[in-house]
Amino acid sequence: MLTYEDSPQEADFRAALRAWLAGHTPAGPRPLGGPERAAFDTAWHRALFRDGWMGLSWPADYGGRGLPPVYEAVLADEVGAAGAPPVPHSAFLGRALLHHGTAEQRRRFLPGLLSGEEIWCQGFSEPDAGSDLAALSTRAEPAGTGYVVTGRKIWTSDAAWADRCLLVARTDPGAARHRGLSALVVDMGEPGVTVRPIRQANGDEEFNEVLLDGVRVPAGRVVGRPGDGWRVAMTTVAYERGPADIGFSSRYARAIRRLAGQAAHADRPPAVRRAVARAFVHTEMLRLHVLRSLSARSDGAPPGPESSVDKLLSTRTEQLLYQVAMDALGTAPLLGDEGPALFDYLYSRAASIAGGTSQIQRSIVAERLLHLPRAR
Numbered sequence: 001m002l003t004y005e006d007s008p009q010e011a012d013f014r015a016a017l018r019a020w021l022a023g024h025t026p027a028g029p030r031p032l033g034g035p036e037r038a039a040f041d042t043a044w045h046r047a048l049f050r051d052g053w054m055g056l057s058w059p060a061d062y063g064g065r066g067l068p069p070v071y072e073a074v075l076a077d078e079v080g081a082a083g084a085p086p087v088p089h090s091a092f093l094g095r096a097l098l099h100h101g102t103a104e105q106r107r108r109f110l111p112g113l114l115s116g117e118e119i120w121c122q123g124f125s126e127p128d129a130g131s132d133l134a135a136l137s138t139r140a141e142p143a144g145t146g147y148v149v150t151g152r153k154i155w156t157s158d159a160a161w162a163d164r165c166l167l168v169a170r171t172d173p174g175a176a177r178h179r180g181l182s183a184l185v186v187d188m189g190e191p192g193v194t195v196r197p198i199r200q201a202n203g204d205e206e207f208n209e210v211l212l213d214g215v216r217v218p219a220g221r222v223v224g225r226p227g228d229g230w231r232v233a234m235t236t237v238a239y240e241r242g243p244a245d246i247g248f249s250s251r252y253a254r255a256i257r258r259l260a261g262q263a264a265h266a267d268r269p270p271a272v273r274r275a276v277a278r279a280f281v282h283t284e285m286l287r288l289h290v291l292r293s294l295s296a297r298s299d300g301a302p303p304g305p306e307s308s309v310d311k312l313l314s315t316r317t318e319q320l321l322y323q324v325a326m327d328a329l330g331t332a333p334l335l336g337d338e339g340p341a342l343f344d345y346l347y348s349r350a351a352s353i354a355g356g357t358s359q360i361q362r363s364i365v366a367e368r369l370l371h372l373p374r375a376r
């Protein structure tokens with residue numbers, strides 16, 4: 001049976017975490033972008049890991065605590081309530097290695113990813129392969145005992161400061177398009193890797209174009225078997241689409257608290273208060289839905305197409321929240337430590353694209369969960 005109240009163990013955990021956050025939440029604002037924000041996020045990531053708050057539901061063998069997944073939701077809750085920076089979201093890439101990697105790959109890569117000692121990025125999208133990922137054309141050709149990778153990736157978040165990339169490339173051009181793909185771990189410092197930052201509408205340069213020109217990758221860096229790339233990619237995006245995995249619920253919780261504080265001022269018209277109340281209801285619904293998703297995951301099985309529901313709810317909540325903030329309160333700095341409202345509002349528009357667009361999530365829900373006929 002599902003319960004939304006803490007068990008005694010969860011309550012103890014929550015109290016300990018709350019005390020830790022009171023003493024360790026960074027005092028200054030989170031920088032809005034660039035290497036300053038990367039350094040700030042990395043320091044926060046390492047502090048969380050050092051004191052045992054990262055990888056709560058990960059196996060202890062790889063630096064985790066082996067707790068039930070619902071503890072991840074408690075973490076997101078408390079981080080949001082404390083106004084602390086978001087929980088680092090790169091863990092979803094590690095989930096792919098947990099499910100598909102060899103024992104050697106897990107030992108080699110997971111501790112660094114979890115601790116924040118190594119920054120990872122996701123090299124899936126290409127200029128002509130986004131929603132239709134199986135159309136990708138980056139090639140990984142056998143060479144000696146490994147592969148040589150050539151191609152072009154785009155929208156690669158954090159690539160400018162990443163140490164490694166989980167990349168999908170075509171290893172068998174003769175196979176059916178979903179079957180000829182493989183997932184590889186590429187070191188970003190290898191000769192032939194060029195990263196070009198892309199400036200976004202909000203002024204940030206979070207994502208990048210990554211050019212791969214004859215990059216050597218040892219055979220031991222293939223995740224899963226050669227030809228398993230599609231399966232590895234689908235596991236990765238299923239985790240990426242769960243709001244608890246990306247730690248966004250904490251961002252929304254923090255934003256709605258600030259917004260409610262602003263709306264409570266006596267001079268705010270009733271329409272503003274109603275809009276904020278509606279955004280609050282969506283945020284709360286999302287929080288409860290995340291708890292339910294995580295409870296369903298407690299048997300250790302990877303999430304499947306149902307994570308598209310999480311993604312749609314999360315996107316709707318984020319966009320509504322920041323739209324209300326803009327409509328109600330204008331562009332003044334109002335959400336506090338996340339920076340000016342305009343920055344957050346602009347970023348929220350990307351929520352219906354990043355990690356797979358809302359149209360694609362609706363098709364997944366229609367076809368794979370509701371079993372509706374495919375559109376012709």
Ligand SMILES: Cc1cc2nc3c(=O)[nH]c(=O)nc-3n(C[C@H](O)[C@H](O)[C@H](O)COP(=O)(O)OP(=O)(O)OC[C@H]3O[C@@H](n4cnc5c(N)ncnc54)[C@H](O)[C@@H]3O)c2cc1C
Nearest residue numbers: 122123124125130131155156157350353354355356357359
């Ligand atoms: C902030 C942000 C961060 C990102 N980070 C990364 C990253 O780190 N790594 C990475 O690999 N990628 C990343 N991406 C890329 C993201 O995964 C893609 O942008 C997304 O999958 C859409 O692909 P596309 O941009 O090529 O759009 P397209 O696939 O060209 O889609 C264009 C439009 O057509 C619609 N459309 C396409 N096909 C269909 C269909 N079959 N049915 C209905 N509508 C359809 C789409 O919904 C969209 O509205 C990021 C994107 C953003 C915005």
